[in-house]
Amino acid sequence: MSKLSTGRKASSNKLSSWVEPSFGDLFSGSGLNSFDLKKGVSLGETKSKAQKTSTDPSSQRPSKRRPFPPTPEPLVSSGSEQSQDEPWVDRHSPCSQVELAVHKKKIEEVENWLKLHLNVKSEIKRGAILLLTGPSGCGKTATVQVLAQELGCRVQEWSNPTTVSEFRKEDVRETFDPDSRFNGFHGVSQTAAFQEFLLRANKYSHLQMMGEGETSGRKVVLVEDLPNQFYRQPASLHDILRRFVRTGRCPLVFVVSDCLSGSGSSRLLFPRDLQEELGVCNISFNPVAPTSMIKVLSRIVTQEAARSGSRVTAPDRAALDLLCTGSSGDIRSAINSLQFSCLTGCSPETTPWPVKKGKAAASAARGVSKARSKSKASKGSESLDSTQAIGGKDASLFLFRALGKILYCKRESCTGPEGPSLPAHLSEHQRDTLLVDPELVVEKSHMSGELFNLYLHQNYLDFFSDLEDVARASEYLSDSDFLTAEWSSRSTMLEYGSSVATRGLIHSNSARARADNQASVGFRPLHKPHWLLVNKKYRENCQAAQCLFTSYCLTPLSLQTELLPYLAQLTNPMRNQAQIAFIQDVGRLPLRKYPGRLKLEALTDRDPGTLDGDSEEEGAEPAVPAPTGPGPGETGGDQGADLPASQPQPTMAQALLEDEELVIDEYDSN
Amino acid sequence: MSLWVDKYRPTSLGKLDYHKEQGNQLKNLVQCGDFPHLLVYGPSGAGKKTRIMCLLRELYGPGVEKLRIEHQSITAPSKKKIEINTIASNYHLEVNASDAGNSDRVVIQELIKTVAQSQQIQSSTQREFKVVLLTEVDRLTKDAQHALRRTMEKYMSTCRLILCCNSTSKVIGPIRSRCLAIRVPLPSMEEVCGVLTSVCRKEGLLLPGELAKQIGEKSGRNLRKALLMCEACRVQQYPFSADQDIPETDWEVYLKETANAIVSQQSPQRLLEVRARLYELLTHCIPPEIIIKGLVPPSPDQGLVSELLGNCDGHLKTEVAQMAAHYEHRLQLGNKAIYHLEAFVAKFMAVYKKFMEDGLDGMMF
Structure with a gap:
């Protein structure tokens, strides 16, 4: 990775650098800058424009990475600018384990795995797959690169062949290059190309081993950028992987960022059963811890300050902390924003760009904006807003913590008699100020208000001690469900619904009304809601009941509440096995004190908080009676025989509406 | 062996056990030729369906009892496939359109259209119309009911409708006015006892009068x-004894236990247990409305409220009934039943607890 610091040209062309250089826009904008200045646009506007454009790529997932467009030659070029051009993320990419901002244990885990599977002699002839997951910017790729370097093996990386021209580069590492090596690849789908890549990666390593020494022949295949087709058809990837595992020789490392919104591509692409089947080792990375991030940031700051002298104003510790919290564990975005804040910190006089002229040219009308930009610049990254505007990632909360914030409802102890207190008859509603903003919490939890409410509902009782409070809280929950009931106004009312539920819960917990009596609850485990499962079962059972017992010609209500329970008690022979099983399951209730059917499923710290299957559709979605279990078709034959004489004998006919047959030969007139 | 309910179901209007006068009227209706649309309503278990089948037999003869169950799939204009089970003879078609949920309108229109367009083969000796029997009309959406109104008029020449429901309150006025409404009330206690005894006699069993009465009441x-x-x-x-226990369904016993659990202790922990029990009931196909309903004390068999009401005092009763009505309404409008069920239980617990505490302070309870 030491080649990375060789120069701008290399970095701008390098596809396989561990992080996307995100500042191309800014620096290609240096030309734009001077152009703007001619027109007299103030400095602040330009900068904000540049900021806007550059924050976007930094928050993108790395798998979405696109090759970096070549930087146009800046109009004003000086010797010192060249180093400034290179993004700090590239310049300061880690080259040893010590510099990695990842937890030691994780590095060790990955290292052990790599060591085990790189050991050619002892290796069983099977391809091994490692899956690295974690939020973006937590150092997954960097870890692999650094470890590969230290273990002395090469990294062969797959990149999606988007356009042919972008792959024509003389990179030292073997990037997959369809154009130069495999001419037949022009019209081939990405999926096929990917398969071919894996195949050749295997073979190639074999050939290398013959010619050269053993150490240089060792390599790791790294896949970060999966062909899009796999997201649509994960099965095709699975097939390729199965083949790889059978034939593969070198370890294959997948790096997949997981996102909080729950559409977890890692779960889609690498389902649990596949992982077990192929022996995929999954190591999940955590967001970078604030301490190690601070360490890295301050190292970079000191290096930069030493290198460029006065030009880079080093932000102080508080600013670093701010950056740290703003990036929420994404070290790439943290470094990017660090570079930015250092740049905004430099005063206009020392910038290499001729700002003074522009300032002079600015008209009086723009004085206001100029003043603002100036004050902003002088403040640097100290104010929260500006930092957030530069590199702030959307902070997000894991569900576990979001629920905790609502249920524990931390309050601020009010100091001094500032606000007017409620009159005596309302004094029971007096609450101290909340420390959390419920709406914000729900928003950060990245889930729909309804689902969040279900989680709250499952868990709120543990946090209440007074029954009056419970009654009030449940009333609020009922209200909030009521709000979102009507599908036509659902989308607009959804937010109100979650607001009512969260605030209602918080308010009605009078035991936690004061900041000083909050310690009483202690830790309570949280659980996943049962409702979705219960509701699904309810609907399935109802449908099954109707399908299995059509011959009784009853309305669902009397079928479910009268016939089925009594059938369970009667010795009446059933028609078939499915009916017997169903009666035993549904007609009977366990008359014990505690029902055992529903197991509490504890919610763990990192759970993404989405439930499988049909979560939200009930109500809006009509219950389409699909024949569950053995449908009418199976029950057909022997059904007629047992039916009562009065209950007219049904015979089955799987008839579509059109070709409905008419049996007229039995016709018999009076 | 089939259930007694089915085995001894009367098959002709003349053989009905009770409401005989109504039976005669229906007979006359068939004989006078001009047959209107019918809206048959009455509580569950009163014999609506039995009467309708008798009526159809009277109309078409025994051929109407040759039924076949059909699994039809209908494609809605939105290209959505709707699957629905129907029971049909050569002369009539029975369908519960509310099974199709929100798409019931399409089901009604398509099915009636198909039936109405296929003419009777031998209309000289046969009625010139077919019958479509729609059950649970009160559960149809408003949309479907309006569609039904139009369809009723359109195919009057070839098709008659018999609508069957528990209550007409949810059937829209236009439909009610287009139909001859026939109310089938519950049989009286004596009639129930009579039916029970006669069925037992046919089975060769001896049913003591007291037991029959108890069963009737229960x-x-x-x-x-x-x-x-x-x-x-x-x-x-068997043999029956006059004072033997009448077996209740599991869910009723379970519901009773739940009510006892609520009354015996009021705390958030208990509410948690009750919630688990409610979930259990729901997974056993007991509709949430049934769980919460059953207000009227004479039918002590159904519902949480009636169980709870038994434990309440006069003043409290009205309050609980009002609460129950409130939450049942919510249940109908809302989305996720458990919120409302639980809110009702929580509220009851709170009120009941307060009531008990007050009772201890003041007068004797």
């Missing part, structure tokens, strides 16, 4: 339920 005069109960009694113990 079933809330729901004849279907009474017969099922009677058969369950037979399984449990």
